[in-house]
Amino acid sequence: xxxxxxxxxxxxxxxxNEAGVLARVIGLFSGRGYNIESLTxxxxxxxxxxxxxxxxTSGTPxxxxxxxxxxxxxxxxxxxxxxxxxxxxxxxxxxxxxxxSSGEKRVESLRVAxxxxxxxxxxxxxxxxxxxxxxxxxxxxxxxxxxxxxxVEISRTGxxxxxxxxxxx
Amino acid sequence: xxxxxxxxxxxxxxxxxxxxxxVVFGYPGGAVLPIYDALFQQKAVRHVLVRxxxxxxxxxxxxxxxxxxxxxxxxxxxxxxxxxxTGLTDALMDSVPVVCLTGQVPTHLIGNDAFQEADTxxxxxxxxxxxxxxKDIGDLARVLREAFYVARSGRPGPVVVDLxxxxxxxxxxxxxxxxxxxxxxxxxxxLKGDTDAVxxxxxxxxxxxxxxxxxxxxxxxxxxxxxxLLAEFARKTGYPVTNTLMGLGGYPAEDKQFLGMLxxxxxxxxxxxMHHCDLLIAIGARFDDRVTGKLTxxxxxxxxxxxxxxxxxxxxxxxxxxxxxxxxxTVLTQMIRRxxxxxxxxxxxxxxxxxxxxxxxxxxxxxxxxxxxxxxxxQYALERLxxxxxxxxxxxxxxxxQHQMWAAQFLKFSRPNRWMTSxxxxxxxxxxxxxxxxQVAHPGSLVIDVAGEASILMNIQELSTAAQYRLPVKxxxxxNEYMGxxxxxxxxxxxxxxxxSYMASLPDFVALAEAFHGVGLRAEKPSxxxxxxxxxxxxxxTVVADIRIDQTENCFPMIPSGAAHHEMLLGPADRASKPVxxxxxVLV
Numbered sequence: 001x002x003x004x005x006x007x008x009x010x011x012x013x014x015x016x017n018e019a020g021v022l023a024r025v026i027g028l029f030s031g032r033g034y035n036i037e038s039l040t041x042x043x044x045x046x047x048x049x050x051x052x053x054x055x056x057t058s059g060t061p062x063x064x065x066x067x068x069x070x071x072x073x074x075x076x077x078x079x080x081x082x083x084x085x086x087x088x089x090x091x092x093x094x095x096x097x098x099x100x101s102s103g104e105k106r107v108e109s110l111r112v113a114x115x116x117x118x119x120x121x122x123x124x125x126x127x128x129x130x131x132x133x134x135x136x137x138x139x140x141x142x143x144x145x146x147x148x149x150x151x152v153e154i155s156r157t158g159x160x161x162x163x164x165x166x167x168x169x
Numbered sequence: 170x171x172x173x174x175x176x177x178x179x180x181x182x183x184x185x186x187x188x189x190x191x192v193v194f195g196y197p198g199g200a201v202l203p204i205y206d207a208l209f210q211q212k213a214v215r216h217v218l219v220r221x222x223x224x225x226x227x228x229x230x231x232x233x234x235x236x237x238x239x240x241x242x243x244x245x246x247x248x249x250x251x252x253x254x255t256g257l258t259d260a261l262m263d264s265v266p267v268v269c270l271t272g273q274v275p276t277h278l279i280g281n282d283a284f285q286e287a288d289t290x291x292x293x294x295x296x297x298x299x300x301x302x303x304k305d306i307g308d309l310a311r312v313l314r315e316a317f318y319v320a321r322s323g324r325p326g327p328v329v330v331d332l333x334x335x336x337x338x339x340x341x342x343x344x345x346x347x348x349x350x351x352x353x354x355x356x357x358x359x360l361k362g363d364t365d366a367v368x369x370x371x372x373x374x375x376x377x378x379x380x381x382x383x384x385x386x387x388x389x390x391x392x393x394x395x396x397x398l399l400a401e402f403a404r405k406t407g408y409p410v411t412n413t414l415m416g417l418g419g420y421p422a423e424d425k426q427f428l429g430m431l432x433x434x435x436x437x438x439x440x441x442x443m444h445h446c447d448l449l450i451a452i453g454a455r456f457d458d459r460v461t462g463k464l465t466x467x468x469x470x471x472x473x474x475x476x477x478x479x480x481x482x483x484x485x486x487x488x489x490x491x492x493x494x495x496x497x498x499t500v501l502t503q504m505i506r507r508x509x510x511x512x513x514x515x516x517x518x519x520x521x522x523x524x525x526x527x528x529x530x531x532x533x534x535x536x537x538x539x540x541x542x543x544x545x546x547x548q549y550a551l552e553r554l555x556x557x558x559x560x561x562x563x564x565x566x567x568x569x570x571q572h573q574m575w576a577a578q579f580l581k582f583s584r585p586n587r588w589m590t591s592x593x594x595x596x597x598x599x600x601x602x603x604x605x606x607x608q609v610a611h612p613g614s615l616v617i618d619v620a621g622e623a624s625i626l627m628n629i630q631e632l633s634t635a636a637q638y639r640l641p642v643k644x645x646x647x648x649n650e651y652m653g654x655x656x657x658x659x660x661x662x663x664x665x666x667x668x669x670s671y672m673a674s675l676p677d678f679v680a681l682a683e684a685f686h687g688v689g690l691r692a693e694k695p696s697x698x699x700x701x702x703x704x705x706x707x708x709x710x711t712v713v714a715d716i717r718i719d720q721t722e723n724c725f726p727m728i729p730s731g732a733a734h735h736e737m738l739l740g741p742a743d744r745a746s747k748p749v750x751x752x753x754x755v756l757v
Contacts (some may be wrong), residue, residue: 075319
C-alpha cells in the first residue's frame, strides 16, 4: 500500500448543510495542494441540518494528518473521521455503465453483469445501461471487462463509507 | 423600536455596540449607504474614514493588535470588498481578529453581474478564517455575533460578513443576545492542555541541560497574562528565551535571559541556541520557514515541545515530541503549577555551562555595524530612535523590508501589544494605516511607523486620514532610494543585477508631508538624527521624517534561503565562501 510513503485514506466529514461549505472544503484541498480522488456529499440529518462529505485522498502520513487537522479547524465542520485509520469500515461506490453492442458481445455483457450482480436499468436493441454497486476494485474490474464488449460511457459516484459496528461518527 | 422592528443597518450598529466595538474603519459606497445613514444618526459607534479600503483593514489590524480587541471594517461591495483582500489575507497570516462588513448588491441581483457586484464570499473564502452572506434579516444579528466569536476565539483571524443592500434597508425584529452565551455548535477551540502531555513536558523541562524557550505571536494573542506567565516561568527555570518577529514584546527585550529575535535575520546567539539545544520549548509559535531555515537541519539534536492553540500548526513543518493543544496562558499556568507541585529545580551545573556557551556566541556581537559620521547608517538611526523613546508610552508599526528587520533587531520591547508588523504576509503599505489604527485606539500615546521609502508610497494616501482626525502619527522613513530587501537579495543571488529595485522619481517627502497638512523633517547626516527624532516626538502633529541612509547597507545576520541556522552569514565578508544552493534559489 505504501511505496514512497503514500497512503490512501477515506475521510468522512460531518458539516453544517449550508451554502458554501462544500466550496470551503474543496478550496482547502485545492489551496493546499491536497489530492481529491473522489468526493461525495449529501444531507444526512435534516433536523440538525448536517451533511456528510466522504473524501478519498492520498498522501504521506504527515500530509494526511495535516489534512485532517485543517478540516477540523474549519468553522462549519463538526467531526472528521479517518475511516482508513480507525478500523474496519464498509466502502461502496455506484456506477452507471453504458455498453453498446450486438450479437455475441451483447450476450456476453449480460453474462458479465450477472456475475457482478449488476442490474440493467436501461435497454435498447443495441445498448444497455448497467447499474453496479460495490467496492472500487469491483467496479474497476467490471469496467475493464466491459471495455472490449462495447463500453461507451461511465458515470460514477465517489466512495461512501461508514465504520463497522454500532458506534456512530 | 417599541415593536422590536429595526432596519438591518440599525441591527448592525446594535450588535457592534453589544460586542464592544467603538470604532469602525471604513469607506462608503452605494451598497452600504443604508449603514452610513444609520451611522450618521447615532454617536455610540465612531467611524474613521480612510482613503483606500486596504487602509481600513490595516488600521483595524493595528487597532486590534494594540488593544487585544476585535478590529472592525466597513467597506462597500465590488471594488470595496476586493480592495480589502490583501488586508484580510494579512490578518489571516498573522492571526489578527478582524470583522469586515462588506456591502453587497440586493439579494435578487446576486449572480447577475450587477453594478459593483463581486462574489465576495467566494473571493474571500480562502483568505478569511470564515465568512458569511446574510440572505435573511432574521439571521443578521445571530450571524454578526457569531462573526465576532469566530474572529476572537481560538487562533484569532479575519471574518467577512457580506450584507446585501436590501437586508440593510429592510426591517426585521431584533432580540438582544441571550444572557448566557450559548456554545457554538461546531467551533469550540480547546484552551486547556492535556494534563499528561503537560506533565511530560514539565518533566522534560526540568531535566534539560541545554534548553531554550521559542515563543511567538501566540503569547501576544493570548493576552497580557501570557507574557507575565512566560516571564515567571523563565525566571523560575533560568532558561534562555527567544522570540519570533510576531512575538516581540512577549518577553522583556532588555532582560538578561533574552537572546534576541531568531530566524532569517535573527541574532547569532538565538539561532545557534536553537540549533544546539537539547530541549526546544515552543509556545505560541508555528515553526515558520523564516525561523527554521533548512528543515532537514533544523535543531537536529533536540526534543521538541509545542504549545499551540491551533492543532493544524502542530507537526505541520517540524515533527514534535510533545504536542500540547491549548491557549498559551492556560497551559503556562498548568506548567508552572506542575513545576511547583513537583518541586522541580533546573540542573544548575548544566545550565551554567549552557549559558557560558551562549555568552560566547553573544560575544560575537552580531548586530555590530560600521559606525561613521559621514553617512547615516540605518542601524544608527534605529538605535537613536530606541534611545530617545525608551521608557515612553510608545507603539511601533513597520512597513516591510530591511527597515522592518532592523527595527526588529534594534527596538527593545518590554511588553506585548506595542509592536505591529506584517510578518506572515509581509505586506508593504501596512505600517502607516496600522499606525493610524493604533493612534485611534491610544490617542495620547506616541505612535511611530518605521518605514522604507518604497513601502510608504503604497498607502501614502492615508496621510489624509491622519490629518482629518488629527492623529499625530510619526512616519520615520529610512530612505535609501532602493527596495532594500529586494536589492539585498539581488546582490546575493542574482549577481548584483538590480532589476526594478531602484526607486526612481521619489517625491520630496518633506513637501509631501506638508501637502498632506503635516510636518516634514529631514536628516542627511548622523549629527542631525537626534534633533529630527526629538522634534518629531515633540510636535503634536502628523510628521514625516525623511532619514537619508546609506544605500549600500545590507541586513545581517542573514540565513540565506535553503541554509540552516548554523550557516548564518554575519556580514558582507561571509558571502563569498557560501554560495546559495540550487534549492535555496527557488525559495522566497
